[in-house]
Amino acid sequence: MVLLSLMAAVVLAIIRIRNLFAVVVLSGIYSFLMASVLIVLDAVDVAMTEASVGAGISMVLMLGTLYLTKTTEVVPVHTPALPLFVALGTGAALVWGTFGLPPFGAADTPVHTHVGREYLVGSVPETGIVNVVTSVLASYRGYDTLGETTVIFTAGIGVLLLLKRVHRGSGSK
Amino acid sequence: MRLDVILRVTAKLFLPFILLFALYVQLHGDFGPGGGFQAGVIAAATVILYAIIFGLAPTMRLVPPIVVETMVPLGVLIFLGVGLAGIATGQNYLDYSHLAHDQVHGQELGVMLVEAGVLVTVSGTMVAIFYAFAARGRS
Numbered sequence: 001m002v003l004l005s006l007m008a009a010v011v012l013a014i015i016r017i018r019n020l021f022a023v024v025v026l027s028g029i030y031s032f033l034m035a036s037v038l039i040v041l042d043a044v045d046v047a048m049t050e051a052s053v054g055a056g057i058s059m060v061l062m063l064g065t066l067y068l069t070k071t072t073e074v075v076p077v078h079t080p081a082l083p084l085f086v087a088l089g090t091g092a093a094l095v096w097g098t099f100g101l102p103p104f105g106a107a108d109t110p111v112h113t114h115v116g117r118e119y120l121v122g123s124v125p126e127t128g129i130v131n132v133v134t135s136v137l138a139s140y141r142g143y144d145t146l147g148e149t150t151v152i153f154t155a156g157i158g159v160l161l162l163l164k165r166v167h168r169g170s171g172s173k
Numbered sequence: 174m175r176l177d178v179i180l181r182v183t184a185k186l187f188l189p190f191i192l193l194f195a196l197y198v199q200l201h202g203d204f205g206p207g208g209g210f211q212a213g214v215i216a217a218a219t220v221i222l223y224a225i226i227f228g229l230a231p232t233m234r235l236v237p238p239i240v241v242e243t244m245v246p247l248g249v250l251i252f253l254g255v256g257l258a259g260i261a262t263g264q265n266y267l268d269y270s271h272l273a274h275d276q277v278h279g280q281e282l283g284v285m286l287v288e289a290g291v292l293v294t295v296s297g298t299m300v301a302i303f304y305a306f307a308a309r310g311r312s
Contacts, residue, residue, distance in 0.1 A: 044206035052214040064306035127280035138284040142267035156298030163305035
């Protein structure tokens, strides 16, 4: 609860502040708070990813972008009414959707009774891997991880195509 | 005298340990949190920290862009190759059970190779994107 209130405070600060450097730093703080929330939820692998990617790499990339552009946010020309309505509507729909979820940690939900139980029981005798997250990611759900790796590959190629400067002889700009 | 001497000395002290931690996260992923993705990001962070402290040109001499850009597809190819090795040993695609003398060791070997592929692609992509951003600002 404390972490969630801190995250809400950080979001309010991000909305108020016009200096984009401070916004980038605050978004890094937001990622670290999110990582702490995930640790509280016992999702250590996800927390590690959030801390390293959200607070580390993406902050460096956003600071690199700020280095190329201006560091002050321009005042928006449109009224914030429509975006505010869309955001509030989406948020309300998501909160409404959480009422349909089973209580947190309930053991008799479909997630824990079908295939999840087999992963937990079978991981050590079948693959010898103690960390079930790793055995599910790399072995049981190898296709998904292959897809994720391909997504990263595609994203990297796309960014390189957009940003990389090609020097053709002396005619480079 | 350079004003950033503290930064340089501290970074030099920290860099090997960050890289070692990346290897730990990679190879210890079977037992603790972590794996190829997290280790790849931490390894890329080592290179990015070096570039921030010591400048882009020395970093590009140390880790040439061509190496980084080769790593991006290489990891996916490692992953695909392990999958095809599953077929070659008489199993389904991405089934590692026959890669070693018994099923458990085959699975461990396959998972290790697949995580290595993820590490190579993730770290290569992160450093390549960073190079693309940083090189643009220098013109």
